[in-house]
Amino acid sequence: MFENVYEDFWLEQIRHAEGQRLEMLRRDLTGTKKLLEAVLFPVLKTFEGLVLEFEMLSLSGVKIYGDACHPKLRIVFEEENFITHAEKITRERFSFERARARSVAMLGYTYFPYSRDELEKRPEFCQRNLFEWIGRFGSMEGGGLHQLPVYEREVLRLSLFSNKPFGLAEVCGWLQLTKESCRKVLRDLESKQFIYSVGGSASRCHKFMITEKAVALLHQ
Template identity: 45%
Template sequence: MGSKRLFVFGAKNVGKAGMVVVKREVRQLAVEAKASIVAAFIEKQRKTAKGQRLEMLQRDLSGTIKLLTDLLLPVFGSLEGFHLEYEIVGTNGVKIYADVFYEPLGLVFECDGYVPHVELITRDRFSFERMRVRTFALGGYAYFPFSRDELDKKIEMCRRAVYEALGRRGRGGEGLRELPVHERELLRMAADSTMFTPKDVRNWLDIGHRKTRELIASMKQSQLITRVGGSDCRDFGYKLGVKGKELLRGGGS
């Protein structure tokens, strides 16, 4: 009897140990998958960059990689709509670059370590950083800076902040809620895409071809969406228009 109990006890422990190993392997696969997605995204950004932007993308991107891997990819589910070292021209004509820019909602994300950004910063650099923040504000962009320590030690807090930003800025302005339900939902779905097609609209909203055509035509006319490519007879695809971006950013009346 004692040996039987010993055998069962041993089997249970082996099972638990095996589950621990499996869970560890699953987590490792998830980490590797995120790393692969981020690496491919960065390579794609470099291929389309030139000049000073390309030079900046060739520098050490460890902070940006951590921002993408640990914070933005888990929250957004993909890196569609994001740009690295996004160029913005200030009112004084000076070009500045946002580390990570989410175009659909005008969100700027950055990650900085303590030593290079605080301990070693010069007075001129400090003034330049203040100018950058003003430029983001004047351009209507929401600026979300994170420290490397926060991403290392308080990642859940950081994710909650981004989720809250999406809830307030990207998903619920008064003007947005006043739209017909199909227009409102299409804008919300399109916010996570750099481009979408009529087929995407049908899948997102579960509507037919005729309703899709009518919806797209109406939203094009009101500048909620705009065409991408195509010809005089046929549009290739669509993206958020000026009015659509304003509503998603909470600027609609």
């Protein structure tokens, strides 16, 4: 199953890439594939929202690339092989990698590296690390979430992690409330421009998605 899903995902990434990023996607991605198979797919259950060879501009103005990135979660994932990232690395390359990590941080992303040995020998531990990060992110009192009522906060948090359109039924399941109560939560979120309607009609909406305004609030 993973092989088929990965192949479709990789081809989709290729179709929307150009320039240097396209070249990066056509190189040997064995390490990145292992990262997806051992950690990201088991935890996230989907490749939706992920970008391979995510392109960024470093502090020095040079283009840098992350093995995989989830832009909405603001997290860059890396697979690092000991031989290529430590054992045979030059001093110049070592300094470049440190500057690269700082650039990722300055751009507002969490840098989340895994060694090849960890991915191959301790995948459950690697998965647990990501689960813990997601749990802490979703409950940060210092973030913008605390500004909202608890039910609105929970809907935004879960919709961000699900990364796909959601409807009244999903919200009822998340909040364990009646349909009418959940409709009010959705109306309030829509009036604040934290969610927007997807599909449906002028009189009836079937699905919603989180807005960029809400994503920015979650990362304050």
